Amino acid sequence: MKTDLIGSIATALVVGGGIGGMATAISLAERGVSVELIDIDPNWRVYGAGITITGPTLRAYKQLGMLDAIKAEGAITNKTRVFRYDGTHLLDLDEPSIEEGLPATGGIMRPTLHRIMQTRVRELDISVRLGLSVSALDIGEGSTGVTFSDGSTGNYDLVVGADSVFSSIRDLAFPHMGPAVPTGQGCWRISIRKPPSLEMGEFFLGHASPCGITACAPDKVYMWMLTPHVEREAHMTEQELFDTLKGLLADFGGNAGWIRDNMVPSDWINYRPLAAVLQPKDWFNQRVVLLGDAVHATTPHLASGAGMAVESGIVLAEELARTDNVMDALLAYQVRRYDRCRDVIETSVSVGQLQLEHGDPKVHAELLGAALHRLNAPF
Numbered sequence: 001m002k003t004d005l006i007g008s009i010a011t012a013l014v015v016g017g018g019i020g021g022m023a024t025a026i027s028l029a030e031r032g033v034s035v036e037l038i039d040i041d042p043n044w045r046v047y048g049a050g051i052t053i054t055g056p057t058l059r060a061y062k063q064l065g066m067l068d069a070i071k072a073e074g075a076i077t078n079k080t081r082v083f084r085y086d087g088t089h090l091l092d093l094d095e096p097s098i099e100e101g102l103p104a105t106g107g108i109m110r111p112t113l114h115r116i117m118q119t120r121v122r123e124l125d126i127s128v129r130l131g132l133s134v135s136a137l138d139i140g141e142g143s144t145g146v147t148f149s150d151g152s153t154g155n156y157d158l159v160v161g162a163d164s165v166f167s168s169i170r171d172l173a174f175p176h177m178g179p180a181v182p183t184g185q186g187c188w189r190i191s192i193r194k195p196p197s198l199e200m201g202e203f204f205l206g207h208a209s210p211c212g213i214t215a216c217a218p219d220k221v222y223m224w225m226l227t228p229h230v231e232r233e234a235h236m237t238e239q240e241l242f243d244t245l246k247g248l249l250a251d252f253g254g255n256a257g258w259i260r261d262n263m264v265p266s267d268w269i270n271y272r273p274l275a276a277v278l279q280p281k282d283w284f285n286q287r288v289v290l291l292g293d294a295v296h297a298t299t300p301h302l303a304s305g306a307g308m309a310v311e312s313g314i315v316l317a318e319e320l321a322r323t324d325n326v327m328d329a330l331l332a333y334q335v336r337r338y339d340r341c342r343d344v345i346e347t348s349v350s351v352g353q354l355q356l357e358h359g360d361p362k363v364h365a366e367l368l369g370a371a372l373h374r375l376n377a378p379f
């Protein structure tokens, strides 16, 4: 339990029980706020992909007390190896570790990470209501009235919109913001058993469709591949996804080639067009505030979207604990998050652009390495 009790707010509603929403709910509840969390998904599930967790993301999870669980149930490595797409080793990515005992990078299956966070939410007695969204907000200076999709109502000192890229809270309370902007790329992901020779994260660059592999458990990895977006691929059957991804891997060597040769139709495969946006300020309207993909949606090139969402949840609670003036706290939250999230989004979109233009893999690796160094700065 954190000791810096929040005096400015007693009750908070967190809309969206994903990575950012849970991090926020946990950070507020640990400081004594009575938190309600709602999610539109009646089963509160997450899809079956793996996720890369960089050093800065691990640092944020350490602050939430979850580093040991992630280490135990995920996979931790201290390097990412960069290959030409045909399997020729080029270099090792410059990924400094942030502090003693904190791994430089790692991965975990999303459902496992979700379970670890959900367990902490339950331990803190956070009230969780599922299959629910917000249909109306009555935004006042001192509190916000909320009408839920089941007709029930509530009144809260703070409402946090963590309902992702199509945020309903953003639509209701932030008319100066807009939807995320497509970047022209799509992301393929496959969850599959670990290639026997894989020892650390691997990137395969120098191809119009670069890919990479992240270990997520002792026996599991996920592979991502970024391709120029093709609308039809967003609507494929499972068999079509399987056949298309296998075909896209035709030129690849090393462990990417191993995955092509060993993938089976029952492996989890997903294709998703990419979009990004850093929403214009202000990120709060009276006592309604946004975080995560709702306000700083990025592409996966730096594998930092989830990390940014967790950091935002922690920073929001820290700033609310620092002062009794809620408006000052929300402004301080925005100031601390804006430039850091902008860096992640701008760098990720630039790397994607370079890939679409068939850029030099070394330039690509340098851009990633430099950004990862910058992200090691305290948040």
Ligand SMILES: Cc1cc2nc3c(=O)[nH]c(=O)nc-3n(C[C@H](O)[C@H](O)[C@H](O)COP(=O)(O)OP(=O)(O)OC[C@H]3O[C@@H](n4cnc5c(N)ncnc54)[C@H](O)[C@@H]3O)c2cc1C
Binding pocket: 015, 016, 017, 018, 019, 020, 021, 038, 039, 040, 041, 050, 051, 052, 053, 057, 132, 133, 134, 162, 163, 164, 165, 166, 167, 168, 187, 272, 291, 292, 293, 294, 298, 299, 300, 302, 303, 304, 305, 306, 307, 308, 309
């Ligand atoms: C292809 C791809 C790969 C990625 N890979 C990585 C990676 O390797 N590493 C990394 O750090 N990041 C990665 N990201 C980014 C990361 O997944 C997101 O940045 C992160 O999940 C954002 O957290 P969030 O809480 O804002 O949203 P989410 O985690 O998406 O959670 C939003 C929650 O809100 C709920 N919700 C939605 N609408 C409503 C509503 N109207 N009312 C109530 N609840 C609602 C949803 O059910 C969900 O539970 C990737 C993203 C993509 C697209």
